[in-house]
Amino acid sequence: MIRLSALPEPVREAVAAARERVAALHAELPRNELVVWTAGNVSERVPAVEAARLGADEEQPALFVIKPSGVSYDELTAESMVVCTLDGEKIDDGTPETLTPSSDTAAHAYVYRHMDEVGGVVHTHSTYATAWAARSEPIPCVLTMMADEFGGDVPVGPFALIGDDSIGRGIVETLRTSRSPAVLMAQHGPFTVGAGAKQAVKAAVMCEEVARTVHVARQLGEPPRIDQGQIDSLFDRYQNVYGQKGA
Numbered sequence: 001m002i003r004l005s006a007l008p009e010p011v012r013e014a015v016a017a018a019r020e021r022v023a024a025l026h027a028e029l030p031r032n033e034l035v036v037w038t039a040g041n042v043s044e045r046v047p048a049v050e051a052a053r054l055g056a057d058e059e060q061p062a063l064f065v066i067k068p069s070g071v072s073y074d075e076l077t078a079e080s081m082v083v084c085t086l087d088g089e090k091i092d093d094g095t096p097e098t099l100t101p102s103s104d105t106a107a108h109a110y111v112y113r114h115m116d117e118v119g120g121v122v123h124t125h126s127t128y129a130t131a132w133a134a135r136s137e138p139i140p141c142v143l144t145m146m147a148d149e150f151g152g153d154v155p156v157g158p159f160a161l162i163g164d165d166s167i168g169r170g171i172v173e174t175l176r177t178s179r180s181p182a183v184l185m186a187q188h189g190p191f192t193v194g195a196g197a198k199q200a201v202k203a204a205v206m207c208e209e210v211a212r213t214v215h216v217a218r219q220l221g222e223p224p225r226i227d228q229g230q231i232d233s234l235f236d237r238y239q240n241v242y243g244q245k246g247a
Helices: 009-026 105-114 127-134 144-150 166-175 197-218 228-240
Strands: 041-045 063-066 082-085 120-123 182-185 189-194
Touching (some): 009 063, 041 197, 063 105, 105 120, 105 166, 120 197, 127 189, 127 197, 166 182, 189 197
Antiparallel strands (some): 041 063, 041 120, 063 082, 120 189, 182 189
């Protein structure tokens, strides 16, 4: 078993920083009404340490930080965040053995193993996005916000049971053929990804926003889809022009 205390100091510092970020970002889930009780989780891949900061005979194991299972949001701290290998195994990080990682850890680990560009994963049971997932129905791209953020529809992934990496496989298979950072796992709920945990949390917030808005719009009639060419143009502008570069 990997012992955190035995890792090079720069790696321990990277783990500590990731724990701080992930603990803080969990507060965004109840704040944005994306979870109830202890449901939902945020994880982040521990960023790579510059080779210059590691000794010639030292190396950095591939790790990620995730919420502990069944712990309420107001009790979460940086120290209670669990550190795991990309196989989903908890390392000896000084936390009590009774503090186990989230029940969704295998899904997060699978995503990290198969999507190198992903540095953060979030799972929620937010009401409106989960309602679309309950119907196994993608959210159609009828809003410019959706074209900007998701590059088209928010897709639906296959039904899968918790307990192994089946959910992770469904997430990866679905997102590999989509520009969306969000997937609605059928009859389960949304999972979102990002370059880091903050981006994945943003995607979860935006997914719930568009799920709610499109649901309300449908009460008045079927909203028209945006033309694919316009979606492509909007997505390109938002991803490559909008905002402050280097921020």
